[in-house]
Amino acid sequence: MADDPSHNDDNESKSGTQTLVKPKPELKEPSFYKVVLLNDDFTPMDFVVHVLQKFFNKNMEEANTIMLQVHHQGSGVAGVYSHEIAETKVYIVNDYSRKNKHPLKCVMEKA
Ligand code: TYC
Numbered sequence: 001m002a003d004d005p006s007h008n009d010d011n012e013s014k015s016g017t018q019t020l021v022k023p024k025p026e027l028k029e030p031s032f033y034k035v036v037l038l039n040d041d042f043t044p045m046d047f048v049v050h051v052l053q054k055f056f057n058k059n060m061e062e063a064n065t066i067m068l069q070v071h072h073q074g075s076g077v078a079g080v081y082s083h084e085i086a087e088t089k090v091y092i093v094n095d096y097s098r099k100n101k102h103p104l105k106c107v108m109e110k111a
Contacts, residue, residue, distance in 0.1 A: 030082060031082075031083060031110065031111075032080050032081065032082065032110075032111040033080065033081060033082070033083055033086035033108045033109065033110055033111055034077045034079075034080050034086075034108065034109050034110075034111050035056075035077070035078045035079050035080070035081060035086050035089045035090060035093075035106060035107075035108050036075050036076065036077055036078065036106065036107050036108065036109060037051075037052075037066070037067075037070045037075065037076055037078050037093075037104070037105075037106050038070070038074070038075050038104075038105045038106070038107065039070050039071055039073075039074045039075065040103045040104065040105070042102065042103050043097070043102040043103060043104040044102070045067055045071065047097075047100065047102055047104065048063075048067040048070065048071075048104060049063040049064055049067050050063075051093060051096065051097070051104065052066055052067060052078060054096075055078075055089060055092060055093055055096070056078045056079045056089070058078075066078060078093075078106070080111050086108040087108065089106070089108075090106050090107060090108050093106040094106055
């Protein structure tokens with residue numbers, strides 16, 4: 001087979017050049033998750049702005065813009081994080097809202 005000119009190996013063209021096949025990477029690319037705030041009719045706007053500043057390091061202007069996006073469109077992205085950080089953000093925001101007796105909800109979704 002090695003001398004047969006009609007034979008063309010998958011990894012070798014007729015010109016005799018070889019294509020390098022990348023080895024499968026051992027490590028997975030990290031996945032990212034959006035932390036999304038959901039609108040409701042009862043949580044005060046000020047509280048949502050406060051949450052965005054306290055837990056997502058937004059300044060007043062950024063927090064206001066995101067809060068209004070949620071208010072008008074139904075949802076908005078507070079931040080994008082690794083799976084573990086996103087899970088923690090969701091937990092602390094929902095816990096904080098519940099303790100302050102507001103129905104504000106936060107979820108995560110794949111970015
Ligand atoms: N819709 C709420 C209101 O009118 C405000 C609000 C904004 C609530 C964003 C939740 O994630 C939210 N008071």
